[in-house]
Amino acid sequence: MSNSWQSITNKKLHYARLQLDAWDSADAMNKQAFREGFLFQCKLAYQSLLSELMSSYGIDTAVGSLQEAAELIKGKDTASSELVQLQQLESTESWLSTLLSEIGKLERLSFSESQAAQYDPSLLASDAVTRSEISNVEQAKISFQEMRALVAHFRNFNLEW
Numbered sequence: 001m002s003n004s005w006q007s008i009t010n011k012k013l014h015y016a017r018l019q020l021d022a023w024d025s026a027d028a029m030n031k032q033a034f035r036e037g038f039l040f041q042c043k044l045a046y047q048s049l050l051s052e053l054m055s056s057y058g059i060d061t062a063v064g065s066l067q068e069a070a071e072l073i074k075g076k077d078t079a080s081s082e083l084v085q086l087q088q089l090e091s092t093e094s095w096l097s098t099l100l101s102e103i104g105k106l107e108r109l110s111f112s113e114s115q116a117a118q119y120d121p122s123l124l125a126s127d128a129v130t131r132s133e134i135s136n137v138e139q140a141k142i143s144f145q146e147m148r149a150l151v152a153h154f155r156n157f158n159l160e161w
């Protein structure tokens with residue numbers, strides 16, 4: 001695996017941890033900002049992990065999603081057990097699917113806010129903000145620990161080869 005992608009993944013995990021710590025100690029008015037920062041850094045860490053995995057297959061490019069990684073691997077006429085594992089995590093009710101769902105909700109809300117003419121105020125009262133799956137620090141800590149464990153698992157798996 002490319003050391004540069006490992007370094008980026010490590011940095012994004014570190015930044016996610018900083019956001020998580022700030023969220024944990026923030027006053028009520030600022031909790032949402034640190035929650036969003038945590039989710040954003042987790043997304044970047046996941047994308048960097050995908051890029052890290054691709055580099056172990058000789059594909060040294062930034063990857064934005066599991067689907068994009070699968071297309072790149074398909075072009076190499078090879079199979080990736082790591083991508084199969086990630087597909088299972090994304091498609092079942094796992095910590096990763098919950099995390100990605102929360103990130104998607106946040107992105108949809110952000111997009112709506114930037115498009116004032118098409119702004120839908122009902123988003124503010126919807127599940128996108130009020131009843132999220134990762135609504136408190138304890139749930140976020142579990143997701144963060146699982147993300148770190150996933151990164152360690154794939155790094156150890158690739159060292160065996």
